[in-house]
Amino acid sequence: VILRETDSYAVFKTDGELNLARVRAGINNSQVISRLVLFKRKQTTPERLTGRELLRRYEVYNYIKTQHKKDCAYNENPCGVCPDCVIYGYAVGKGGADNSGSEKSKVFIDSAYAVPKYEESHGTFTLNAPYEDGTMTQGTDTTNRFSEQDHVLPEVPFPSVVTLRDPTPNTFLYLLNNLYRTKRYGAQTTRTGQMRNKVVAIIFADGEIFSNLRLTQKIYDIIGDVLPPYGLDSLKEATEQAVNELIQEDGVFYELIAKEALVSLQNEAQSILADEASFQQWMNSLTEETLNYAKAVGVLKEENPENSNTSSRSRRNKNKTAEDEEA
Numbered sequence: 001v002i003l004r005e006t007d008s009y010a011v012f013k014t015d016g017e018l019n020l021a022r023v024r025a026g027i028n029n030s031q032v033i034s035r036l037v038l039f040k041r042k043q044t045t046p047e048r049l050t051g052r053e054l055l056r057r058y059e060v061y062n063y064i065k066t067q068h069k070k071d072c073a074y075n076e077n078p079c080g081v082c083p084d085c086v087i088y089g090y091a092v093g094k095g096g097a098d099n100s101g102s103e104k105s106k107v108f109i110d111s112a113y114a115v116p117k118y119e120e121s122h123g124t125f126t127l128n129a130p131y132e133d134g135t136m137t138q139g140t141d142t143t144n145r146f147s148e149q150d151h152v153l154p155e156v157p158f159p160s161v162v163t164l165r166d167p168t169p170n171t172f173l174y175l176l177n178n179l180y181r182t183k184r185y186g187a188q189t190t191r192t193g194q195m196r197n198k199v200v201a202i203i204f205a206d207g208e209i210f211s212n213l214r215l216t217q218k219i220y221d222i223i224g225d226v227l228p229p230y231g232l233d234s235l236k237e238a239t240e241q242a243v244n245e246l247i248q249e250d251g252v253f254y255e256l257i258a259k260e261a262l263v264s265l266q267n268e269a270q271s272i273l274a275d276e277a278s279f280q281q282w283m284n285s286l287t288e289e290t291l292n293y294a295k296a297v298g299v300l301k302e303e304n305p306e307n308s309n310t311s312s313r314s315r316r317n318k319n320k321t322a323e324d325e326e327a
Contacts, residue, residue, distance in 0.1 A: 001159070001160075001161055001199070001200045001201040001202070001203065001215070001239070001243055002159070002160045002161075002162060002179065002197050002198065002199055002200065003157050003158075003159055003160075003197075003198040003200055003235065003236070003239060004038065004043075004112060004157065004158040004159075004160050004185075004195050004196070004197055004198075005155060005156065005157045005158070005195065005196050005198065006152050006153065006154050006155060006156045006158075006194070006195050007154060007155075007183075007194040007195055007196050008154055008192050008193065008194040009123070009125075009151035009152065009153065009154065009192045009193075010151065010152040010185065010186045010192060010193045010194075010195065011149065011150075011151055011152070011186050011187040011188050011192070011193065012036065012037070012038050012039070012042055012152060012185070012186045012187070013150075013186075013187060014039065017150065018036060018118075018122060018150045018152065019036065019037040019038075019039055020034050020035065020036060020037060020118055021034070021035050021037045021111075021113065022034055023035055023113065023213060023217075024217060025117075025217070025220055025225075026217045026218070026220040026221035027214065027217045027218055027221055028221050029217075029220065029221060033117045033118070034117065034118035034119075035113045035114050035116075035117065035118060035216070036113070036114040036118055036121055036122065036152055036156070036158075037111050037112070037113055037114075038111060038112040038113075038114075038158045038160075038185070038186075039111050040109050040110055040111050042185055042186055043109055043112065043160065043185065044088065044107065044109055046182050046184060046185050046189075047178040047179065047182045048074070048084055048088050048178070049074070050178050050181050050182045051083065051084055051088075051174060051177070051178045052074060052084050054177075054181075054283070055082060055083065055084065055283075058280060058283045060082060060083070060283065060287050061079075061082065063287070064079060064081060064082055064287075064291075068081065068291075068300060070300075072084075072085065078090035080101070080103060080294060080299040080300070081290060081291055081294035081299060081300050082287070082290060083171075083174055083286050083287060083290045085103060085290075086103060086106075086171075086290040086293055086294065087105075087106055087107060087164075087171050087174060087175065087290070088105050088106070088107050089102070089103045089104050089105030089106065089107075090102060090103055091103075101299065103297075103299075106164060106165045106166055106167075106171070107162065107163070107164055107165075107175060108162075108163035108164075108165060108208065109160070109161075109162050109163070110161075110211060110212050111212065112158040112159065112160040112212045112216075113158065113159075113212060113213055113216040114152075114156050114157070114158055114216070115156075115157050115158075115159065115216055115219055115220055115223075115228070115230070115235075116156065116227070116228045120227055120228055121152060121153055121156045121228060122150050122151065122152055122153060123150070123151055123153055124149070124150050124151075125149060125150075125151055151192070152186075153228070154229070155228060155229035155230070156228060156229075157228075157230065157235060158216075159212060159215045159216050159219060159239060159242075160212055161209065161210065161211070161212055161215060162175070162179070163208055163209070168289065170282070170285060170286040170289050171286070171289075173269060173272065173273070173282065173286075174286055176199075176269055177269075177273050179197045179199070180197065180273070182195075182197065183195065183196075198236070199262065199266065200236060200239045200240060200243065200258070200262075201239075201240065201243050201256060201257060201258040201262060202257040202258075202262060202265065203243075203247060203254050203255070203256055203257070204254065204255045204257070205247075205250075205252045205253065205254035205255075206252055206253045206254075207250070207251070207252035207253075208252075209246070209247060209250050209252065209254070210246040210247070210249075210250055214246060215239075215242055215243070215246065218242035218245065218246055219235075219238050219239055219242045222238040222241055222242060223235070223238045240258055240259070243256070243258070244256070
Protein backbone atom coordinates (compact mmCIF):
# COMPACT_ATOMS: atom_id res chain seq x y z
CA VAL A 1 0.00 0.00 0.00
CA ILE A 2 1.67 3.17 -1.25
CA LEU A 3 1.13 6.90 -0.91
CA ARG A 4 2.20 8.46 -4.18
CA GLU A 5 2.65 12.16 -3.48
CA THR A 6 3.60 14.86 -6.01
CA ASP A 7 6.88 16.63 -5.26
CA SER A 8 6.46 19.14 -8.07
CA TYR A 9 3.85 20.29 -10.58
CA ALA A 10 2.78 17.17 -12.48
CA VAL A 11 0.69 16.62 -15.61
CA PHE A 12 -1.50 13.50 -15.78
CA LYS A 13 -3.46 13.82 -19.01
CA THR A 14 -4.68 11.71 -21.93
CA ASP A 15 -6.62 13.97 -24.32
CA GLY A 16 -5.13 17.39 -23.63
CA GLU A 17 -6.75 17.83 -20.22
CA LEU A 18 -6.03 16.44 -16.78
CA ASN A 19 -7.72 13.10 -16.19
CA LEU A 20 -10.79 13.45 -13.95
CA ALA A 21 -13.44 11.21 -12.42
CA ARG A 22 -16.76 12.03 -10.77
CA VAL A 23 -16.98 9.85 -7.66
CA ARG A 24 -18.32 9.93 -4.12
CA ALA A 25 -16.15 11.89 -1.70
CA GLY A 26 -16.00 9.06 0.84
CA ILE A 27 -17.48 5.71 1.70
CA ASN A 28 -19.72 7.34 4.30
CA ASN A 29 -19.77 10.78 2.68
CA SER A 30 -22.11 10.47 -0.31
CA GLN A 31 -21.31 13.90 -1.76
CA VAL A 32 -20.23 13.58 -5.42
CA ILE A 33 -16.99 15.38 -6.28
CA SER A 34 -14.42 15.51 -9.10
CA ARG A 35 -11.04 13.91 -8.43
CA LEU A 36 -7.78 13.85 -10.35
CA VAL A 37 -6.89 10.38 -11.66
CA LEU A 38 -3.46 8.84 -12.18
CA PHE A 39 -4.17 6.14 -14.77
CA LYS A 40 -2.76 2.67 -14.29
CA ARG A 41 -0.28 2.72 -17.20
CA LYS A 42 1.06 6.08 -16.07
CA GLN A 43 2.18 4.25 -12.92
CA THR A 44 3.54 0.97 -14.30
CA THR A 45 5.31 2.32 -17.41
CA PRO A 46 7.84 4.54 -15.57
CA GLU A 47 8.43 1.75 -13.02
CA ARG A 48 9.02 -0.86 -15.72
CA LEU A 49 11.43 1.45 -17.54
CA THR A 50 13.31 2.00 -14.27
CA GLY A 51 13.73 -1.75 -13.89
CA ARG A 52 14.75 -2.21 -17.53
CA GLU A 53 17.36 0.51 -17.17
CA LEU A 54 18.94 -1.47 -14.33
CA LEU A 55 18.77 -4.69 -16.35
CA ARG A 56 20.70 -2.96 -19.13
CA ARG A 57 23.20 -1.42 -16.74
CA TYR A 58 24.05 -4.77 -15.14
CA GLU A 59 24.22 -6.42 -18.60
CA VAL A 60 21.31 -8.80 -18.09
CA TYR A 61 20.04 -8.15 -21.61
CA ASN A 62 23.52 -8.63 -23.01
CA TYR A 63 23.76 -11.98 -21.19
CA ILE A 64 20.35 -13.11 -22.52
CA LYS A 65 21.30 -12.09 -26.06
CA THR A 66 24.69 -13.82 -25.89
CA GLN A 67 23.55 -17.02 -24.19
CA HIS A 68 20.02 -17.43 -25.54
CA LYS A 69 19.98 -15.37 -28.77
CA LYS A 70 17.02 -13.24 -27.66
CA ASP A 71 16.65 -9.46 -27.98
CA CYS A 72 14.17 -7.52 -25.84
CA ALA A 73 12.53 -4.21 -26.81
CA TYR A 74 9.79 -2.70 -24.65
CA ASN A 75 6.39 -2.68 -26.39
CA GLU A 76 7.99 -3.96 -29.61
CA ASN A 77 9.72 -7.31 -29.34
CA PRO A 78 9.63 -8.77 -25.80
CA CYS A 79 12.06 -11.60 -25.12
CA GLY A 80 9.72 -13.35 -22.67
CA VAL A 81 12.55 -14.47 -20.38
CA CYS A 82 13.93 -11.35 -18.64
CA PRO A 83 12.66 -10.22 -15.20
CA ASP A 84 10.59 -7.42 -16.74
CA CYS A 85 8.77 -9.72 -19.19
CA VAL A 86 8.16 -12.44 -16.61
CA ILE A 87 7.02 -10.16 -13.76
CA TYR A 88 5.12 -7.41 -15.61
CA GLY A 89 3.97 -9.55 -18.53
CA TYR A 90 3.83 -8.91 -22.26
CA ALA A 91 1.37 -9.22 -25.14
CA VAL A 92 2.66 -7.36 -28.15
CA GLY A 93 2.20 -8.22 -31.83
CA LYS A 94 2.25 -11.99 -32.25
CA GLY A 95 3.26 -12.51 -28.63
CA GLY A 96 6.95 -12.01 -28.04
CA ALA A 97 10.16 -13.00 -29.70
CA ASP A 98 9.91 -16.09 -31.89
CA ASN A 99 6.09 -15.97 -31.51
CA SER A 100 6.48 -17.55 -28.09
CA GLY A 101 3.09 -16.47 -26.77
CA SER A 102 2.20 -13.97 -24.06
CA GLU A 103 2.65 -13.74 -20.31
CA LYS A 104 0.00 -12.36 -17.97
CA SER A 105 1.29 -9.67 -15.67
CA LYS A 106 1.88 -10.69 -12.07
CA VAL A 107 1.67 -7.03 -11.04
CA PHE A 108 -1.95 -5.95 -10.62
CA ILE A 109 -2.53 -2.20 -10.49
CA ASP A 110 -5.41 0.19 -11.08
CA SER A 111 -5.93 3.91 -11.51
CA ALA A 112 -5.18 5.97 -8.40
CA TYR A 113 -7.38 8.86 -7.20
CA ALA A 114 -6.30 12.06 -5.47
CA VAL A 115 -7.56 12.47 -1.91
CA PRO A 116 -8.63 16.15 -2.19
CA LYS A 117 -11.17 17.57 -4.63
CA TYR A 118 -10.14 18.63 -8.12
CA GLU A 119 -10.65 22.31 -7.26
CA GLU A 120 -8.11 22.01 -4.42
CA SER A 121 -5.47 19.96 -6.21
CA HIS A 122 -4.76 21.66 -9.55
CA GLY A 123 -3.64 25.00 -10.95
CA THR A 124 -3.64 26.59 -14.42
CA PHE A 125 -0.40 28.15 -15.65
CA THR A 126 0.50 30.19 -18.72
CA LEU A 127 3.46 28.84 -20.65
CA ASN A 128 5.63 30.77 -23.11
CA ALA A 129 8.52 30.15 -25.48
CA PRO A 130 10.91 33.13 -25.38
CA TYR A 131 13.49 34.08 -27.99
CA GLU A 132 17.23 33.62 -27.45
CA ASP A 133 17.58 36.90 -25.53
CA GLY A 134 14.98 35.69 -23.02
CA THR A 135 12.22 38.09 -24.09
CA MET A 136 8.93 37.53 -25.87
CA THR A 137 9.60 40.23 -28.49
CA GLN A 138 11.83 40.33 -31.54
CA GLY A 139 12.20 43.78 -33.01
CA THR A 140 8.72 45.23 -32.98
CA ASP A 141 6.97 41.84 -33.12
CA THR A 142 5.62 40.01 -30.07
CA THR A 143 5.46 36.24 -30.27
CA ASN A 144 2.15 34.44 -30.06
CA ARG A 145 3.77 31.34 -28.55
CA PHE A 146 1.67 31.36 -25.39
CA SER A 147 -0.35 28.47 -24.02
CA GLU A 148 -2.16 27.40 -20.88
CA GLN A 149 -1.77 24.06 -19.14
CA ASP A 150 -3.39 22.57 -16.02
CA HIS A 151 -0.94 21.05 -13.53
CA VAL A 152 -1.41 18.91 -10.43
CA LEU A 153 -0.20 20.87 -7.41
CA PRO A 154 2.72 19.65 -5.26
CA GLU A 155 1.98 17.49 -2.19
CA VAL A 156 -1.22 15.97 -3.56
CA PRO A 157 -1.46 12.31 -2.44
CA PHE A 158 -2.64 9.44 -4.66
CA PRO A 159 -3.10 6.31 -2.48
CA SER A 160 -2.33 3.17 -4.49
CA VAL A 161 -2.47 -0.58 -3.94
CA VAL A 162 0.10 -2.53 -5.95
CA THR A 163 -0.53 -6.29 -5.94
CA LEU A 164 2.13 -8.86 -6.80
CA ARG A 165 0.62 -12.26 -7.49
CA ASP A 166 2.55 -15.49 -6.82
CA PRO A 167 5.59 -13.64 -5.46
CA THR A 168 9.02 -15.01 -4.73
CA PRO A 169 11.51 -13.11 -2.54
CA ASN A 170 13.41 -12.03 -5.67
CA THR A 171 10.37 -10.82 -7.64
CA PHE A 172 9.01 -9.03 -4.55
CA LEU A 173 12.32 -7.20 -4.15
CA TYR A 174 12.40 -6.30 -7.85
CA LEU A 175 8.97 -4.66 -7.61
CA LEU A 176 9.90 -2.87 -4.37
CA ASN A 177 13.15 -1.57 -5.87
CA ASN A 178 11.32 -0.15 -8.89
CA LEU A 179 8.92 1.68 -6.55
CA TYR A 180 11.81 3.13 -4.55
CA ARG A 181 13.77 4.29 -7.58
CA THR A 182 11.04 5.72 -9.83
CA LYS A 183 10.79 9.48 -9.29
CA ARG A 184 8.99 10.96 -12.32
CA TYR A 185 5.48 10.24 -13.61
CA GLY A 186 3.11 11.68 -16.21
CA ALA A 187 3.86 14.02 -19.12
CA GLN A 188 6.72 16.53 -19.44
CA THR A 189 8.97 14.49 -17.15
CA THR A 190 12.08 16.28 -18.38
CA ARG A 191 10.77 19.47 -16.76
CA THR A 192 8.47 18.39 -13.96
CA GLY A 193 6.41 15.44 -12.69
CA GLN A 194 8.47 14.40 -9.67
CA MET A 195 6.68 12.11 -7.21
CA ARG A 196 7.61 10.27 -4.03
CA ASN A 197 6.43 6.72 -3.33
CA LYS A 198 5.98 6.11 0.38
CA VAL A 199 5.28 2.50 1.37
CA VAL A 200 2.72 2.61 4.21
CA ALA A 201 1.98 -1.10 4.61
CA ILE A 202 2.70 -4.49 3.06
CA ILE A 203 0.00 -7.16 3.17
CA PHE A 204 0.57 -10.86 2.55
CA ALA A 205 -2.84 -12.31 1.74
CA ASP A 206 -4.44 -15.30 0.04
CA GLY A 207 -6.65 -13.08 -2.12
CA GLU A 208 -6.88 -9.59 -3.58
CA ILE A 209 -7.68 -6.73 -1.23
CA PHE A 210 -9.51 -3.39 -1.45
CA SER A 211 -9.34 -1.03 -4.45
CA ASN A 212 -7.54 2.30 -4.80
CA LEU A 213 -10.84 4.19 -4.87
CA ARG A 214 -12.12 2.64 -1.64
CA LEU A 215 -8.79 3.39 0.05
CA THR A 216 -8.94 7.03 -1.08
CA GLN A 217 -12.56 7.39 0.03
CA LYS A 218 -11.81 5.85 3.43
CA ILE A 219 -8.90 8.23 3.97
CA TYR A 220 -11.19 11.14 3.05
CA ASP A 221 -13.75 9.96 5.62
CA ILE A 222 -11.04 9.91 8.31
CA ILE A 223 -9.33 13.25 7.65
CA GLY A 224 -12.52 15.12 6.74
CA ASP A 225 -12.87 18.04 4.34
CA VAL A 226 -9.40 19.45 5.08
CA LEU A 227 -7.57 21.55 2.51
CA PRO A 228 -4.23 20.22 1.22
CA PRO A 229 -1.31 20.06 1.73
CA TYR A 230 -1.80 17.51 4.50
CA GLY A 231 0.60 16.91 7.35
CA LEU A 232 2.72 13.88 6.52
CA ASP A 233 2.21 12.21 9.90
CA SER A 234 -1.57 12.78 9.94
CA LEU A 235 -1.88 11.47 6.37
CA LYS A 236 0.19 8.39 7.18
CA GLU A 237 -1.87 7.68 10.32
CA ALA A 238 -5.12 8.09 8.37
CA THR A 239 -3.86 5.68 5.70
CA GLU A 240 -2.83 3.08 8.30
CA GLN A 241 -6.25 3.36 9.96
CA ALA A 242 -8.00 3.04 6.60
CA VAL A 243 -5.96 -0.07 5.74
CA ASN A 244 -6.74 -1.66 9.11
CA GLU A 245 -10.47 -1.11 8.71
CA LEU A 246 -10.76 -2.05 5.03
CA ILE A 247 -8.68 -5.24 5.20
CA GLN A 248 -11.02 -6.70 7.81
CA GLU A 249 -13.93 -6.38 5.36
CA ASP A 250 -12.21 -8.20 2.49
CA GLY A 251 -12.72 -11.78 3.70
CA VAL A 252 -9.10 -12.87 3.13
CA PHE A 253 -6.54 -14.42 5.43
CA TYR A 254 -3.74 -11.89 5.75
CA GLU A 255 -0.64 -10.76 7.57
CA LEU A 256 -0.32 -6.98 7.87
CA ILE A 257 3.21 -5.53 7.95
CA ALA A 258 3.14 -1.93 9.18
CA LYS A 259 4.89 0.51 11.51
CA GLU A 260 7.91 -1.11 13.28
CA ALA A 261 7.56 -4.40 11.35
CA LEU A 262 7.52 -2.48 8.06
CA VAL A 263 10.65 -0.54 9.02
CA SER A 264 12.39 -3.84 9.82
CA LEU A 265 11.37 -5.35 6.46
CA GLN A 266 12.50 -2.25 4.55
CA ASN A 267 15.84 -2.25 6.37
CA GLU A 268 16.32 -5.88 5.34
CA ALA A 269 15.53 -4.97 1.73
CA GLN A 270 17.92 -2.00 1.82
CA SER A 271 20.75 -4.22 3.06
CA ILE A 272 20.62 -5.83 -0.41
CA LEU A 273 19.58 -2.85 -2.53
CA ALA A 274 21.99 -0.31 -1.03
CA ASP A 275 25.19 -2.34 -1.51
CA GLU A 276 26.32 -2.68 -5.14
CA ALA A 277 28.06 -6.04 -4.70
CA SER A 278 25.00 -7.66 -3.09
CA PHE A 279 22.77 -5.84 -5.60
CA GLN A 280 24.67 -7.39 -8.51
CA GLN A 281 24.50 -10.83 -6.89
CA TRP A 282 20.77 -10.46 -6.32
CA MET A 283 20.23 -9.28 -9.91
CA ASN A 284 22.03 -12.37 -11.22
CA SER A 285 19.91 -14.62 -8.97
CA LEU A 286 16.71 -12.92 -10.16
CA THR A 287 17.72 -13.39 -13.81
CA GLU A 288 18.43 -17.10 -13.32
CA GLU A 289 15.05 -17.47 -11.62
CA THR A 290 13.14 -15.86 -14.52
CA LEU A 291 15.14 -17.87 -17.08
CA ASN A 292 14.21 -21.09 -15.26
CA TYR A 293 10.56 -19.97 -15.24
CA ALA A 294 10.73 -19.31 -18.99
CA LYS A 295 12.14 -22.82 -19.53
CA ALA A 296 9.42 -24.36 -17.36
CA VAL A 297 6.60 -22.72 -19.35
CA GLY A 298 8.24 -23.49 -22.69
CA VAL A 299 9.14 -19.95 -23.77
CA LEU A 300 12.86 -20.71 -23.58
CA LYS A 301 13.67 -24.00 -25.25
CA GLU A 302 16.92 -25.67 -24.29
CA GLU A 303 18.85 -27.39 -27.03
CA ASN A 304 19.51 -31.04 -26.24
CA PRO A 305 23.31 -31.61 -26.27
CA GLU A 306 22.76 -35.05 -27.82
CA ASN A 307 20.73 -33.54 -30.66
CA SER A 308 23.33 -30.83 -31.01
CA ASN A 309 26.14 -33.39 -31.41
CA THR A 310 24.04 -35.35 -33.92
CA SER A 311 23.43 -32.18 -35.92
CA SER A 312 27.13 -31.35 -35.88
CA ARG A 313 28.05 -34.84 -37.11
CA SER A 314 25.37 -34.61 -39.79
CA ARG A 315 26.74 -31.29 -40.99
CA ARG A 316 30.29 -32.68 -41.05
CA ASN A 317 29.16 -35.75 -43.07
CA LYS A 318 27.33 -33.52 -45.58
CA ASN A 319 30.41 -31.34 -45.97
CA LYS A 320 32.61 -34.45 -46.48
CA THR A 321 30.20 -35.86 -49.08
CA ALA A 322 30.21 -32.53 -50.92
CA GLU A 323 34.02 -32.48 -50.90
CA ASP A 324 34.20 -36.06 -52.21
CA GLU A 325 31.77 -35.26 -55.03
CA GLU A 326 33.77 -32.19 -55.92
CA ALA A 327 36.99 -34.26 -55.94
